[in-house]
Amino acid sequence: MFTKEDKEDPVLSHTRESKSETTTLVGNDKDEAIKFLRDTKTSLLDDEEQSKKYPKKLLRKIDWRIMTVLCGSYFLQFLDKNLLNYAGVMGIKKNLKGDEFANLGTIFYASYIFAEPLADYFLQVLPTGKFLAFCIVSWGIVVAAHSACHTYASLMIVRTLLGIFESSLSPGLIVISSMWYSKSENLQRTGIWVSMAGLSVIIGGFLSFGFQHVTTDFQSWQIFFLVMGLITVAFGIFTYFILPNNPTSANFLNDDEKIIVLEHIRSNQTGTESKTFKIKQIKELLFHDKHTWPLFFLTIISMMSTGALGTWSVTIIASFGFTSKIAALVQTPVGAAMILGSMLQSYICSYYGKRTLVFIGMCIPAIVAYIILLTTKNRVANLIAIYMAMFSTSVIGLFYSWNSANTAGHTKKLARNGLTMIAFSIGSLIGPQLFRDYEKPDYRSAKITLLVTSIMCIPLAILVGLISKWENNRKDQKDPVELSSNYEFEDLTDIENPNFRYAL
Incomplete structure (x- = not known):
């Protein structure tokens, strides 16, 4: 080897x-x-047999260290940003009027968009693990600070800060995951850490139910924010000491194990990381990569449901005739649906590929769900429809794996991830605004819009798959090109590397 x-x-x-x-x-x-x-x-030798899979002991060691941080941080990110959803039935609306609650959901994503380019730059030029740990501690402090807010203006400030500090996490996790695992392993593990969003919904529902029974001088939602903020700060400190910046700086591996990692991931042809910011890779992403803008608009359209349901699902469930406490409890199967969706799509893709077809298949339950919500008042049917719609929001994991598998060049990878999160935020920003106060409790126009966007995702996903197929065919038709040895770690982009092939 x-x-x-x-x-x-x-x-x-x-x-x-x-x-x-x-x-x-x-x-x-x-x-x-x-x-x-x-x-x-x-020297690395091109031993394909040795690089196919990790020794089991080494894989366990890597999983315990890396996956613990990936899963824990994604769980806390999703729960912390969606605490507002639970607070909506825990009393936070008493000091709000009109569309101010929707605006609190929107300002988070507006600040997320603003901060994303800067976050991606810092992820490249600063030590990745340490920067992420700093951001986790910072947003934990901000979450705890929610408990001291009593006015609309103060809540808008902390929601803005929360969006800024959380903006680095998802792009960072996508890059870190691709540093350690092959494409098929990365698909499975991305499904696992993305499924933590669903687990956070389940845990969040039970916590919300429990905190609503706490009687103190503080309101239940204030205590909820304070406790979760302190937990997040503690996890950020833990991350600082546990998460390495890249495989070559991992102090829990010896040099031989580090080389095994490099040999294992070289077939990805996406490298580990480079600390040199390359503007030419940004230009390639924005002006020469045919995937960029179809993926960007597909992300915006598909994530409108995530933003809408992430802020309003508990409120919608309460509109079916449940009390606020019961609404928090019946929200928990939403998390199970998200976990099932994340795991199912990642494992199907890891064994059979066909991301495009899997993505289309994930859109169908949402289409059916919004039709049910528009055509019946049956409480059980509407509940099932909410669960089906949330099942489909887990397609964000497919975007993450698309980015990991189909992008090479470290600056370009970070920029692609950042652009995806900007699109995610735009969709999530638009989503809460679809629900207008004057339409409650049915919010019919919002449901119609979400139905239309779910249908629009299908032709866009087909276009992305066709672009990958066309680009692979174009490369196959070219004459072989002589490359330097270990070119996989030369920080070539997917377009520059003639041996790179896109996952469909």
Whole structure:
């Protein structure tokens, strides 16, 4: 799998005939893996059999360290930003009027959009693990600060700050996940950590039910925010000490294990990370990559449901005739639906591929759900419809895996992830505004809009799949190109790398 070299200027050897046999490592804009191999005087050999899978002991070690942070941080992010959903039936609306509650949901995503480009830049130039830990601690403090807010203006301030600090998490987790796992492993594990959103809904529902029975001088929603904020701060401190910045800086691995990781992920052809910000990769993403804008608009349209239901689902359920306490409890199956959706789509894709077809299949339950909500007043049918609609919101995991599998070049990966989260935020920003106060309790126009957007997702998803197919065919028709050895860690983009193929 690898050999140790005694030369001062290490040369990485490679056995593929389509590439030159040696390359000298120079320059500071290489992937961190290249720098590690140079510093340790190590050569990787192209052993396809060895790189197919991790030794079980090493995989367990990586999963315990990396997946613990990915799952825990995504769980807390989703729960913390959606505490407003539960607070809507816990008394926070007493100090609000008109559309001010909807505006609190919107301002979070507006600030998220504003902060995303800066967050992506910091994710590249700063130590990834430490920066994420800082952001987790910061948003935990902001969540706790909600408990001291009594006015609309103060709530708008803390919601704005929460969006700023949470903006770095999802792009960071997507990149970290791709540093450690092969494409199929990454699909499965992305499904696992994205499913934590569903778990947060289940736990959040029970916590909301429990906190509504607490009687103190503080309102129940204030205590809820305070407790969750302190838990998040503690987890951020834990993350600081546990999460490495990349595989080559992982202090829980020895050098031989680090090399096994690099050998294992090289087939992804997406590298680990580079600390050099490359504007040319941004230009490629925005002006030359045919996937960019169809994916951007597909994300906006599909995530309108997430924003709408993330802020209003408990309120909608209460409109079916449930008390606020029972509404919080019957919200919990929403989380189970999200977990099922995330796990099902990720495992189907990891074994059979076909992301495009899976995405289309995930849209169908939402279409049926909104038709039910528009055509019947039956309480049980409406509840099932809410669960079906939330099942479909888990398609965000497919966007994450699309980004990981179909984007190379570290600056481009971060920018792609950031653009996805901007689109996610735009959709989530629009979603809460569909529900206008004068239409309660039916909110009919909002349900019609969500039905239309769910239908629109299908042709857009087909277009994304066709672009991938066309680009693969175009590369297949070109003559072979000679590349340097270990080119997988040269921070080439998916367009620059003639051997890169897109997942459909």
